Amino acid sequence: MKKLLMWGIFATSIVLAQEKELVFFEDFENPEMPSIVEYATVDTSGKHTTTSxxxxxxxxxxxxxxxxxxxxTLSLDAKKILGEKYSSCIAYVSFKYKVLGVDKNREPRNYFLCEDSKRRICTEVFGGKVGETGTVKLEVRLISKNRYNFSMTSLDGIHIAIDDFKVERCPSPKESEWMYEDNLFIGMKFLPTHPNFLTSTAPENKLTKEQFFPFVDKFGQYKHRDWATKVKSEADFAVRIKEEEAFNASLPKIENRDNYFGLINSKYKFKATGHFYTKKVDGRWWLITPEGNLFWSHGIDTVGIASDTPTTKREHYFEDISDKNFTHSYFGGKHSYAKGKMYNYDFGNRNLTLKYGKNHRDRYAKVIGKRFSAWGINTSGAWCSYAVMTHSKVPYTFLGNSGGATNFKGTSQLVEYWQPMKDYFEPDFEKVTHQNMAKNANLLRSPYCIGAFIDNELPWQPKDYSTAMRILTCPKTQKSKQVFMLMLKDKYVEIEALNTAWKSNYKNWDSFLNTVNFVPKTEQGKADMLAFEIKFYERYFSVCRSALKAVAPDTLYIGCRFAWGNQTVAKVASRYCDVVSYNLYRDNVVGFSLPKGAADKPVIVGEFHFGNQDGGIFGGGLRPRKTMKDRVDSYESYVISALENPTIVGAHWFRWFDQITTGRCGDGENYSVGMVDICDTPVYPMIKKAHELSTNMYDVRQKASTKKRKETAKTVTY
Structure with missing residues (x-):
């Protein structure tokens, strides 16, 4: 039997930086699990197992x-393991896992975290499939003055087995300990101290604070690392144009594509309607081009939209932000590091001006059109620029917004990240949403418009009843509460009948409106709440559909880009949407489908990405990868899984430009996820893979099985 190893915690001997000292190891061979009892906190369900x-x-x-x-699931206090007086060090934490069960009603999200008392230091996402086995590895620097916690958690729970939990350490470089000072780096999702960026061998370990600042050059690039395509002078922009022209010319032309990048194949020729539409062919959903050919949407979001970054209270981060033509003011919002009036610097548009001239927008849109033709990208996704939609001659998806609805006033808690839940029964919702679509009639009626998203990542609740519960806590003036009352009144007629069904004590129907502290617990009460939620969803999707179709009856309504939600709202959406859209940040979309009971409709992926952290940007996005090779491989795997899924008719990469390493305005996202960098240089490893995928994508899709695949278990190292 292996034994628990706990030694060297108070050792004073000097350990070479490259040597690791084992300080904690538990193999769970002993049913008493003494180390876990002493050094960790485990959920009450935790137990020793031999069967798993x-x-x-x-x-x-x-x-x-x-x-x-x-x-x-499990929480581990670093000081308990390393000792109260431990020296600053690099900790290497690892464990093996096997997923035994997941919540079947949602995408599994399992996290292994390192946090101090103020913020999350780093996160590893793992274990999405039942039966999956793997190893999670985390390398993180711990500063002696802070208290750290390692923990494992899962959205709405996980059934999991854990083994061979190990913690090692080695001394950390003293020179860069200044980088961990409080509030030194603000306004960024990922800091330069993130362990995937500031590794033990990173060059930043040798820099003093005076040498490090400013760390962004006049082109918006990170200063302290170099790469082959880095722009070092304004003259380099002309060089990059020539290099790209040569690269594009070297790519084999993708044959048999129509004017909309659809597949030209006499075996698959359908009615040419002058607009995109959907069709199920041989058990697979497809988009059909205006010329009547098969089309699978291989796209990129935010095409043509450049990157800017806040400068307020961070001016010393930047080498040169003196050109006031690219300085703009805005107001910091909910997720901003500062509130009120702020300033940003538009590095992206400054670089485009240096590269293409002052009036670059139309020229740049045509450059993008040529790029897409050479690379095999066939769709400009959400948030593409007006110039790209009108001048690139590339199919696009339009993103519009509903309007006129105000926030719910109730008190029960909802999951609301980007925005609060709104009351779609307010009469202005229909009027303003119709007006918003009418303003964009020319874009919506274009033959290049595949379809229209209306809204993005709305706060649909993950569980049934949550929205109705919120409405019941609203005041009597809330329009949805009034509609809920009318629905109940139509069903029960008399308030006494409602009281019997709900076990409530309303005196009359006005009492129902005035009551803000009662939620039914009976089965009939839950059924009524669910029935109202369905009515609420129907109101939203029916208005959005009618607003679009009133302006552009042939344009596809492609939904609201679900990021959160429940099966009920998805089923309602499937009845009104021509294509249902999801933003799916996961390793792949094998087996993804609409819930049982939904209408048979195709799905489009509105966002996905993987980001590398071995370059000049601190963050790896919502699905970080350590290296560019890892990122490219993950991109390929994801797109192939989408092509092989008979329900999915497209997948759009988020995003076009890299985000500046100092973070975007608003929430500070600073992700290395662009198809072009901040200087508009193509990320060539990604472009090569995009061309390869586009060349073969119709063969891949047509040869794939139409039977629903299960997400297969596998062994993964994170």
Whole structure:
């Protein structure tokens, strides 16, 4: 039997930086699990298991399924392991896992985190499929003055086995300890101290604070690392244009494509309607081009939209932001590091001006059109610029907004990230949404317009009843509450009948409107709440559809880009949308489909990405990868999984430009996820893979099975 190893915690001997000292190891062979009892906090469901053992004869088994939110699977206090007086060090944490069960009603999201008392330091996302086994590895620098916690959590729980939990350490470079000062770096999702960026061998470890600042050059690039296509002078922009022209010319032309990049194949020729439409062919959903050919949407979001970054209270981050033509004011909002009036610097448009001239927008749109033709990208996704939609001659998806609805006033808690939940029964909702679509009639009626998204990542609740519960806590003036009352009055007629069904004590129907502290617990009460939620969803999707079709009856309504939600809202959406859209940040979309009971409709992926952290940008996005090779491989795997999924008719990469490493305005996203960098240089490894995928994508899709595939278990190292 292996034994718990706990030594060297108070060792004073000097350890070479490259040597690792083992300070904690638990293999769970002993049913008493003494180290976990002493050094960790485990969910009450935790137990020793032999039937689900990963290695040896025992593992830790924890089942938090059914617990809402982010229940903690396991938590480990670093100071308990390393000792109260530990020196600053690099900690290497790893464990093996096997997924035994997941919440089938949502995408599994499992996280292993390192946090101090103020913020999350780093996150590893893992284990999305039942039966999947793997190893999670985390390398993180711990500063002696701070208190750290390692923890594992899952959205709405996980059933998991854990084994061979290990913590090692080695001394950390003293020279760069200044980088961990409080509030030194603000306004960024990922800091330069993120362990995937500031590794033990990173060049920043040798820099003093005076040498590090400013760390962004006059082109918006990170100063302290170099790469082959880095722009070092204004003259380099002309060089990059020539290099790109040569690269594009070297790519084999993708044959048999129509004017909209659809597949020309006499076997698959359909009615040419002058607009895009959907069709199921041989068990697979497709888009059909205006010329009547098969089309699968291989796209990129935010095409033509350049990147800017806040400068307020951070002026010393930048080498040169003196050109006031690219300085703009705005107001910091909900997720901003500062509030009120702020300033940003538009590095992206400054670089485009240096590269293409002052009036570059139309010229740049034509450059993008040529790029897409050479690269095989066939769609400009959400948030593409007006010039791109009108001048690039590339199919696009339009993103519009509903309007006229105000926020709910109730008190019960909802999951609301980007925006609060709105009351779609307000009469101005229909009027303003119709007006918003009418303003964009020319874009919506273009033959290049595949379809229209209306809204993005609305706060649809992950669980049924949540929205109705919120409405019941609203005042009597809330329009949705009035509609809910009329629905109940039509069903029950008399308030006494409602009281019997709900076990409530309303005196009359006015009492129902005035009551803000009662939610039914009976089965009939839950059924009524669900019925109202369906009515609420129907109101939203029916208005959005009618607003679009009133202006452009042939344009596809492609939904609201679900990021959160429940099966009920998805089923309602499927009845009104021509294509249902999801933003799916996951490793792949194998087996993804609309919920059982939904209408048979195609799905389009509005956003996905993977970001590398081995270049000049601190963040790797919502699905970080350590290296560019990892990023390219993940991109290929995701697109192939979407092509092989008979329901999915397209996938759009988020985004066009890299985000500046100091973070975008608003929430500070600073992700290395662009298809072009901040200086508009193509990210060539990604472009080569995009061309390869586009060349073969119709063959891949047509040869794939139309039977629904299950997400297969596999072994993964994160």
């Amino acid at each position: 053992a990963i290695t040896g004869s025992g593992s830790l088994e924890v089942n938090t399924l059914g617990k809402l939110g982010y229940p903690m």
